[in-house]
Amino acid sequence: MDIQQLNQDFGIDGSVRFTEERAGFPIIEIKNNFATAAISIYAAHVISYQPVNTDEDLIYLSEDVIYKIGTALRGGIPICWPWFGPHPTDGSKPSHGVARKTFWQVSSTETTTTGATRVILKLTDSQESRALWDYRFELAIAVTVGETLNIELITRNTGDKAFDVTQALHTYFKIGNVDQVQVLGLDGCEYIDKVDGGEFKTQLGEVAIAAEVDRVYNDLPAELIIADPALNRKIHITSKNSTTAIVWNPWINKSKALGDFPNEGYKQMICVETANAAKEVITVQPQSQYSITVEYRSESF
Ligand code: TA6
Numbered sequence: 001m002d003i004q005q006l007n008q009d010f011g012i013d014g015s016v017r018f019t020e021e022r023a024g025f026p027i028i029e030i031k032n033n034f035a036t037a038a039i040s041i042y043a044a045h046v047i048s049y050q051p052v053n054t055d056e057d058l059i060y061l062s063e064d065v066i067y068k069i070g071t072a073l074r075g076g077i078p079i080c081w082p083w084f085g086p087h088p089t090d091g092s093k094p095s096h097g098v099a100r101k102t103f104w105q106v107s108s109t110e111t112t113t114t115g116a117t118r119v120i121l122k123l124t125d126s127q128e129s130r131a132l133w134d135y136r137f138e139l140a141i142a143v144t145v146g147e148t149l150n151i152e153l154i155t156r157n158t159g160d161k162a163f164d165v166t167q168a169l170h171t172y173f174k175i176g177n178v179d180q181v182q183v184l185g186l187d188g189c190e191y192i193d194k195v196d197g198g199e200f201k202t203q204l205g206e207v208a209i210a211a212e213v214d215r216v217y218n219d220l221p222a223e224l225i226i227a228d229p230a231l232n233r234k235i236h237i238t239s240k241n242s243t244t245a246i247v248w249n250p251w252i253n254k255s256k257a258l259g260d261f262p263n264e265g266y267k268q269m270i271c272v273e274t275a276n277a278a279k280e281v282i283t284v285q286p287q288s289q290y291s292i293t294v295e296y297r298s299e300s301f
Contacts, residue, residue, distance in 0.1 A: 237274065242292050
């Protein structure tokens, strides 16, 4: 991708520019009156969002992130699609699907009527994708950077046969202290405990982190909150067309096992992922579409 051409075609003076600190991996840098943000065109991967007048990015990106085709960026907002987790029937296929390990195309950039910045990137089926998942599709992500960060992922079935998807916006949030962070809103929800053999359990009280946590919650409310007293902030997570959320923290041993993640990284991040997964499988009929949306808003305690 030619950076000069991208800036010519999609740059917006003063708010959208394309840079390439890592050769071959162009980044969309966004700056407006509300916030700064950055999106990797590889994997259409949001890697930063920081509202003005705040001291910390909302998004956690591993300092050991690896930019390599076929490798998912560690941190940011990976797009897990068209399946969440291992492939439902074929373990040889890539975990979390095909969308997060390939280049997307920039479709449009614009300044909205409120002065926010909206960027749309698209991915369509290819010989490579059809070898892994034999369907015709167009996948679009609309990222709106303003007082909030709004992400909409739209699946269009452009073929002649219905298909099922599970998916997740697998967001890594930056936190001040894993020992103090809580996820509010899941009390009483059923979850699959992936660190305890996939047992079905019920959440008692708010979610805190004191070991590896890998839980798939179903039937959840439209809003969750990450309460982070160490950074004196609450992050409101509001979703549409999603009743599944995953809470993940790798804790000590898994952090050490991940080659693109610092050993102490678990202390500064928590994943709260907006999804359609587990029993929430989405069937998309030919020539129709399905959209999942999440909005992040940060406020002081
Ligand atoms: O969403 C939680 C999870 O499914 C965990 O099981 C863990 O595997 C995490 O995703 C990260 O997966 P990745 O393939 O990006 O290393």
